[in-house]
Amino acid sequence: MNKELIMPTEMTIKDKKQLVKGNVIRAAVFARSKVIEVMTADNERYYFIYYKNTLIYGDKLDKVEEGTFISKAFSEGLVIQSPHPLATALIPHLSVSIPNKSRLFPQLEIHFSLEEMAYIATTLDSFIEKEQLIKTIDKVFFHFRRDGNFMKSFQVLQMLNNFAPAFKSAKDRMGSQEFHSYHHFYHSSSLPAIFKKDPLYVEIHCFKNRSNPEERILLEEILSKQDGLIGLLLWLETADKLQEPKSIEKYTEIALSFVTMEEWIPILGEVNINPFCELPETKSIIQKMLQKGHYTQAALCLLNFIDDLPASYDAFLKEIWENSDSKFVIAHFDEFIKLLQHLPHDEKSKQLEQKVFQIAAILLEEHDLNTVHEKLAPIQTLHPDSEVIRKINEMFELEENPDRMMELGDFYAEFKQFDKAIDCFFWEMELQPQNPSPVRKICKMYQNKGMVNEAAAYQKVYAQLKRNQETG
Structure with missing residues (x-):
């Protein structure tokens, strides 16, 4: 995705008595939970755990340990790398206060059911000792x-066993006779x-096993009634394989x-869906961008799909080419070469020459002549009569x-490469020290550079050489 126009999502963090600002680096969704990673200007990383869009806890971490919930969320969840247009929508609040750890579970008990609180505890193992979390779930x-609520006690026991498989007490209870019927229910019943x-x-089961068709369909049904944004991320995960109109x-x-x-247009591009072929309304979106003079924005939308754009977009491409800054063209040079293939070869030779001249001048400033010659070769293929390219070729020889x-x-x-011109004229001046012509040219180059003293010095040398010529 072209991210040049996407601003990073900034968060303000109240950590004890200090305010810290940072940018969201990435976000991960794992079933009902989310993890947000934020990096400060000092390269410190904060991690925040959410459940159903409610901030549960967060803090600064030097390292995310393998096997923790945060690690699992970023390796197995739905991950968005920032900057991303959906990042802001995914984060409930861009200003957060780190909750008091000592009052965390009493607060959770107020806002969530006990079985939800038990699950939430399994997501906090980067911040709280695992033994303490086990005790909380066990309670x-x-x-x-x-x-006497054996169904709910079995549900919590399953969470505990998955969270701490080495915890022998949970394993023994799982195999006890009192829970045999619940084992049978979970193993023999359908997911619905x-x-x-x-x-x-x-x-959670469907999310973990979303690569299986049955689980994925059920997960989509669940999310369609709960959270449209998570359902959208789930669709984007496989949208490139299921491109149904x-x-x-x-x-x-x-x-x-x-x-x-x-x-939305570049988001679709990231999953290999061409919105300009699939969504007719996108044409009017590009037209409005161009009417407002947003040529860079329009270009970044279209260049991703330059190989497969309908012919009706050619007029837009011509307008983008004519109005795009030359430095921007160079930054996306390969795509703009393809763009030129969409344009007619007549009527625009003067405008083309002006743009190619600007591009060549910038390239000469940043690269050696050989590199510039190679970069501009595709333009020569498309426009063999270009005078600018002819000059570059001659310079190369x-x-x-x-x-x-x-x-x-x-x-x-x-x-306008005055320093490189001076180098050439110096070479000639050394070969012909009595010839005033290269000295005059050096003087002019310094004038063009605004270096008055240097220009005046070479003007004196030039005048002396001219007198020597006249008296010789």
């Missing part, structure tokens, strides 16, 4: 069992049937709740001929 288990009893389990239209409608069409440095210098001067 929830015993609470349900004491109340289990969902009625344990929606959290099914949602109805599906693209459906998720475009959902996406426009979170981003603009201008932002002159560079190997020390007897024609004056000519090479004149070419450099024409392209």
Whole structure:
């Protein structure tokens, strides 16, 4: 995705009594949970855990340990790398305060069910000792069992066993006779049937196994009723393999709740969907950009699809070429070469020459002549009569001929490469120390550079050589 026009998502963090600002580096969705990674100007990294869009906890971490929930979220979840148009939509608040760790679980118990609190505990192992989390989950288990709610106690026990498979007590309880019927229910029932009893389990199971068609379909159904944004990210994960027009239209409608069409176009490009072939309304979007003079934005949208654009976009491409800054063209040179192939070969020779001249001048400033010659070769293929390219070709040949440095210098001067021109004229001046012509040219180059003292010095040398010539 072209990210030149996407601003990074900035977050403000209240850490104890200090305010810290940082940019979101990436975000990961894992079922009902999210992880946001933020980097400060001092390269410190903060991580924040959310559950159902509620901030649970966060803090600064020097390292994310392998096997923790945060590590799993970024390796197995739906990940967005920043900057990304959907990043801001994914983060509930761009200003957060790190919760008090000592009051964390009492607060969670107020806002969430006990089984949800048990699950949330499994996501906090980067911040809280695992033994403490095990004890917290275990307490929830015993609470349900004491109340005679064996189904919920079994649900929590499954979480605990998955979270801490080496915890022998949980393993022993899983195999006990009192939970045999629940084992049978989870292993023999369909996922929709289990969902009625344990929606959290099914949602997490389907998310982990979303590569399987059955689980993915059910997960899509669940998300369609809960969270359109997560459903959108789920679709984007495999959209490049399932390019069905109805599906693209459906998720475009959902996406426009979170981003603009201008932002949605490059997102589709990232999953290899050409919006200019699939969505007719995109043409009017580009037209409006150009009417507002947003040529760079329009170019960044179209250049991704330059190999497969309908012919009706050629007029837009011509307008973009004529109005794009030369430095921007160079930054996307390969794509602009393809753009030129869409343009008619007549009527624009003068305009083309002006643009190619500007491009050549910038390239000569940044690269050696051989590199410039190679970079501009594709333009010669498309426009063999270009006078600018002819001059570059001639310069390329002159560079190997020390007897024609004056000519090479004149070419450099024409392209406003005054330092390189001076080098050529110096060479000639050393070969012909009595010839005033290269000295006069050096004087002129310093004048063009605004170096008055140097120009005056060479003007004196030139005047002396001219007098010597006249009296000789």
